[in-house]
Amino acid sequence: MTRHTTTLAATLLLGAALLGPGTAAVAQPGRQDVYVAPGGSDSAPGTAAHPIRTVARAQQLARDRAPHLTTDLTIHLAPGVFRLDKPLTLDARDSGTGGHRIIWQGSGRTVLSGGRQVTGWRPVPGHAGLFAAPEPAGMDNTRQLYIDGVREQRAQGQLPVKLTATDTGYTASADTLAHWHDPSDIELVYTAGEALWNVQRNGLGQWTEPRCPIASATGTTITMAQPCWDNSTRRVEFPDIPGRTVNMVGPGDLTNGRQPSFVDNARELLDTPGEWYLDRSARTIYYLPRAHEDLRHADVEVPALEKLVDGRGTATAPIQDVAFRGIQFSYATWLTPSSPEGFSEIQAGYTNTGVGAYATQGLCGFVTGGTCPYASWTKEPGNVSVSQSRRVEFSDDVFTHLGAAGLDLGDGAQDATVRANVFTDISGNGVEVGGVDQPQGGEMTSGVQVTDNHLYGLPREFHGGVPIVNGYTQHDTIAHNEIDHVAYSAISVGWGGWPDKIMQPATPNVSHDNVIADNAIHDYMLALDDGGGIYTQGITGTSLTDGEKVTGNVIHGQWGLGKAVYTDNGNTYETISGNVLYGAAYFDVGTPHVDYRDALGNNDPTLIQGNYWEQGDRDGTNKGVITTGNHLLSTPAAAPASIVSAAGIEPTYRWVLQRPVDGRSAPDAPSRVGTFAVAGKLYVTWNPTVAENGSPVTAYVLTTTDGTHRVTTTVPAADFLRTGYATVPGLTDGRAYTVTVAARNALGAGFASLPSAPVTVGAPADSLAAAPTGAKALPAVDAVSLHWTPPKNTGATPVLAYRITVSDGRTITAVGRDALVSQPTAKGMTRVIDGLTPGTAYTFTIAAVTGNGAGAPVSVTAKTTG
Template sequence: MRPTRLRPALRDRLRPCLAALALLTASAGAVLAQAMPAFAATTTLYVAPNGTGTACSAGQPCSLTQAKTNVRAINNSMTSDITVELADGTYRLSAPLTFTSADSGTGGYTVTWKAALGAHPVITGAQQATGWTLHDSAKNIWQASVGTGFDTRQLYVNGMQATRARASLNRSDLTATTSGYTFTSSALSYLNSLANPGRTEIHGIGSFTDRYAPVSGISNGTITMSQPSWDDNTFGYDTLTSPFRAGPLYIENAYELLDTAGEWYLDTGTGTLYYKPLPGQDMSTADVEVPELQSLLDVGGSYGSPATHITFSGLQFSGTSWLRPGTDGYASQQTGAYLRGTWDRPSDALTSCQSGCPLFEATRPHWDQMPAAVQVSAADHITFTGNRFTQLGQVGLGIGNDANAHATGVGLGADTVTATGNVFTQDAGGGIVVGGLQADAHHPSDSRMTNQNITVSNNLIHDVALDYRDMSSILLTYVNGATVSHNEVYNLPYSGMTIGYGWGTNDPGGSQDYVNRGLYNYQPVYTTATTAANNHVTDNYIHDIMQQMNDGGCMYTLSASPGSTFERNYCHTNNNYMGFYHDEGSRNFTDTNNVFRDTGRWANQNGSSTNNTGALTLTDNWTSNNSTNITNGSRGNVVSGTVVVADGNWPSGARTVMDNAGIQPLYRPLTTDPVTAPYSAYSSTPAFTGQSGGRFTITDAGADIWGAGGQHDDAYGTVYLPGAAVDGTSVTTRVDNVDSSNGWAKAGVVLRNSLTGSGSSPGYAVAVATPGHGVCFQWDSTADGYLDQMTCTASTVKAPVWVRLTRTATQVSAFYSTDGATFTQIGSAVTLPSMAATQDAGLIHTAHGTTVGSAAFSNLRIVTTPFKAYSSVPAAVGQTQGVTSLTNAGIDTWAAGTTRDDDYSSAYQPGAAGTSSTVIVHVDSQDKTNDWGKAGLMLRNDITGTASSTGYVVLAATPGKGVSLQWDSDSDGYLDTNTTKTGSAAIAPVWLRLVRSGTSVTGSYSANGTTWTTVGTATLTGANSSEDAGVFFTAHGGSPGTANFSQFSVN
């Protein structure tokens, strides 16, 4: 088998993430380690991509399937855990791996399948397409032979999903019939000439459904659709022919439609794959993955003999394609439910059943469920930790789904299943789906079918539901006792998280709405509650959602769920859709201490006179939009303590929720990227360093950094800016968390001549937070390369805490702060012998001992006088060798309507811009996080006065909107007025200039720094005679990005 040639960015990301997992699980003291009885040994089997034989030893590793065989030979009466260690490389499967009771842990012990230390094993159902040749030079279409006998609906190039060849259709050019479409527009005449129309599909995006319908043939202006898919897709709600919102409509999957870079087509008859590369893609080196399998892992036994006590850690699951839509269509009904098969329907369904009808209700109890690539049913004590689910043609992880969505044919019955610290991205379907849809899911005929005690925590889910846009990041249908906590989800087409299913139809007494619609002619009115209860959604960070669909929100619910709560979740930027969306039948939810920023109606209920929506409790929530239709006392609802924050000045309670939502510091190493430029990473002991925007993590098992009393330890991990520290430099960070692996574990900031010179380089000083000894200032007083002197605060000073080192000539001073604004000096300034004129500066961590520990940092600021650094969001600000780098995931700097954002990071000179000043900078580069990302110059009375300080004006380069002059016209501390110039030169790299004359500020840009184009003139309100001046950056949209600047000047 041939290893996958991952694109460098993806390969580099995987390696440190999985190494981090190995480090975190390396000792019994690590939080993520599996508990085991004292003195128990672990049996380890070793596998490799090219493993052979039956030994499964370190010297002679075996295959995955052989390891499964060996586990079955020794797991009958376990007295210790069994570990199957996967070596680095790509494991290409010819069939899914099935784990049943025979593969399980016994006696309370666990069988763990995990990555070897530093390895990044990829389990894939794809083949790699190689041997590319140019097929059509005029169109730049390439081809490769991939063989016959299979089909695929997805293709992945360099880790990213490519687009099937397609063309947009104008709905007005088509007339729907009972058998398909007719078209009269000459613009569609090319469809008559498609060589293989039977391979094509019609794809329509509606309001809350995303539908696919295969084509049977096209001729003489008629598109004949395959049945019964056409009938299934054209009656009910939000149909293909009458969507509630007429979104895009495409015809897909024909070679003749291959006309846009990034598109592909597979000719299954000849086994030829065609691809039109994106600019910059080299087909001789591109990693092109062609999925062949429909699932990878099928975990499940029977209700009497379930799969149990199995853990999967540090693995990548990739390379699947769910093929049913190509034959049966995908008659989407919402969040992965779909209709298939032949059903009675009205003869005039195209007119009478486009918003429901009695015959459509006959289908509702029988909807199927999209299967996942990794499936778990009839199983308990199954754990997924630190894995990566990517390049999958469906849902990533399915837990307790219906039998029709499980390859073993046994569904439901998931108990004590945990998914923690995983990443889901570049998947065609949603991230995680827990629970089923059909009768046994909500009223199980066997109590062992009940899905219960599920934990979904600290996962990063983004850029999923790429093909099936009707899906959320996480869906819980009928589940009892689930916890969904501390996940971060973003870049989603539809709702953030969805809890519940059934529209209230299966709750006790049913729904009068569905009595009226005729549902209960086809299913019973239940008198007992469903299994949905006691589910808790807490501390999640949800942002940048609802990007393509509508009729959704941050947190979407259906049906009753007694004892269920939404607490301390933070959601922002959802295209003005709902915060809470309690849809039909939602009851018995308690929503407390949640924060909604830049959303539409913060709380919404779908409460008609004949459905059961109500009995909702909403208390002590914060919102920037006061709109809601849920009122206290109405329909049994309780609403109290809502705080509307109209000016962006969030109260401390809301800030605490915002700061704590999302992935916890301990788990960030499992979900962060590798450290990126301009920062470097080094470790003198095995360590993992990671970065996510303005946040950093360091994980290691370093003995210590101390050299006094005969001790000579200098074992650490570091993230740093080479050569950044000179006379006048300060390095500051917030230590968000440091593991209490040892009371003397240390995490903070460092100055050193060379941070790669462990045990030798002098000029060495740190300011570090410890779990048990306060914040300590330690330094090397003898220039031998070891710290040997220290002074500490009281032991009560602990993380989260800010720490700072400031260099003045050859002296260094240390400080700490609890709020990031007021700093207290630790001891006195000290002179460091042999200090170099230019030093490295950055972050440092040592676990102090053999137990693995981790530290999390934010707001790293390395600047040199006269500059200071500030950020209103977690960010990194660094200056080295004349270049200033700003990194953050800021939402925006703009106020319009109820949207009021002032998220940025800045390097600035206090009071530098008087009433007659010129400020110039060169924007060297800017990541394209969003067309409205902003990088440029800022003038403000006080740059640290976020959302309040006046005299506020910026001139910003953007990736897609030109150069924009924006200012605060009403003195409320927010930018609200702008003028913009576009053009080929109005994008980084670009020179920017602000000229202040009294209260007027004129903005200009230049390609060469000599010839300037005026953007416009702003009139400052409330401006001081001297203002702060500097560079600023906001990523705009919540995805991390970086901008680099040089040649800043104030005259």
């Protein structure tokens, strides 16, 4: 055995050990196996002793051998980086045969990369601390830059002018943008805000974050790129429902008196260490290093490819029996949002694209020429994608440092396995299964198993994305995943339910027998609103027997306004059973919707059974919505250990929670900073960061300034998560202040947020909140679920909390993000009051607490059971 053979064999064994005890076994070497190493040669035979160098050559050897398989053929990829100059494109020739598989087997630190290293950094004269380097050859654009595995921030900041919308863009209050280096590089981003605490509501719905490029700036005239502008401002609205689009997906106009939230990708905003800018015309990358970074020795990567793996089977010649194991997929981008198409978001990363799309897409049956069978919206592409396939497997892989969706299993993907992978640091969706158009020619997406994966810290760029999004599919299972620290919903299923807003039935589709079970979901909806831990809309089957099953999930720690299990428009035949649900910022389970498939006035059939929740609804049948056998969760600790321990990643695969991913750094910036003022101090709220970057957030650093004086306040993360706000005392009445917020972990403080709108400190009018309304108490043996609706009139300041007085002498202060967001949106509040005596009557008095104190109370009486 030569020295090289010994080394490669050792690395293969090391790779198996690094992947963890739950990893699918590394295939035993066979006579037909192919060996690949970064130091190999494509003129070699591809044996363990003489490996080849590229995956392209490995693919050719595997294709030559595939028709003659007598056992599985494994392509052994040694540790190291395999740089792709084009995607690994698969078709039926790459399939296993005779019941055997083609296995692409990584070994520990195997990386398939679409990136190019950036070298040749030099200081920029006249710009202290700024460095520049030539763009790598063979590429002319990218949206991401990474230094030692850390995603850096494109130069961004506040808009320096006020804008007034026109048919083609805006008129600016000054000609500032026209004098910037290249206005056509700039994107205007519209973050969904809240009508709360001086935060403006933008976006195309609370669940979206669209962005459109500028085409040109001349004087004060800002011309926006087409078709993004029309697709985001001219959506077809009902004449009698102002602001509501015909297809029911959000408002019809991106502007409507709103300003963009921030400007992205402008050289003039390159002012913070860790920011970068690509000057496309000069083919030069600019970067402002952090204090600890030495660009002479750093690994600086820009993604060049938009696809790493592109599996394109056909209905008659599908890709079959292919597995990818132990591989890290990294450094791919997605350039459509940089084009005139922009990112005109609908929901879950789907967009309007194409000239005139606003007038046709998603409008089947509503307007002449509306696209059918329903949506025809554009799905985020996967940087790794497979369609028209049978028995494709991705296991023990890492999907990270990606610029689109991570993995897309498209139309016709059947019996696929996605198991024990990590999905993190991805711009958009994590895993996409199927689509939102009904498949043509009978080629269903079906039998897909998405199990035992860890999905976290995403999406990083398109914040309306979802870790797991499942469209019109059959017999899929999404189970035993852990999903945490995500911007919006954790799992999204179904489509086509919006017509119930105009009293029409949900769009028929082919879905049935899908299961979402035993997932652990927490710290979700950290950036956007109106979603859930598990969000479903549209028809899920033909009956409760084959409709969607949501069972055994443990969901808690919601930040934005929504529901733990959200049964949205047209959600028909869903069973929600045996889940543990708490800490939602509205309801644990969504409210019923009318079923417009007939004229009977019933609700969409739904079964809500045997859950452990804080909602506390009584057993009953509400026109087809059956609620039975649920249990009031007095405290999270009272949840059955059998459900809690079974949720999330199964014991065999729990090593995936410790799977190392490069790119540890300080956290990303928080978002949506809002304030209000009283005498001598500010109240401040914000949305936590999605990306903790390898170390938990321990504190938030607030910087408050009136332009002359600066105050720094450090708030422990635990305190903020408990209350949802912080205070900055010691300020001067009559002065206007802004606040930025940065998150801190063990690796330091990260980027500061964009500043809040200015607010003037001073004593507000001396008025208190009116009484809450609709109070009710739903009793159990030793606890009640207390419900109320926030007061419409809160006096001079918003609601901070609620004071609950119990007739046993206790006073409980209900704080948290839900107390802040429920009042301006008139959503209900829920709190469980435990420690009660069975069979005893209690009175509960509730008052809203504002900056001026506790307001008028409302009382409700209930008797515990038992």
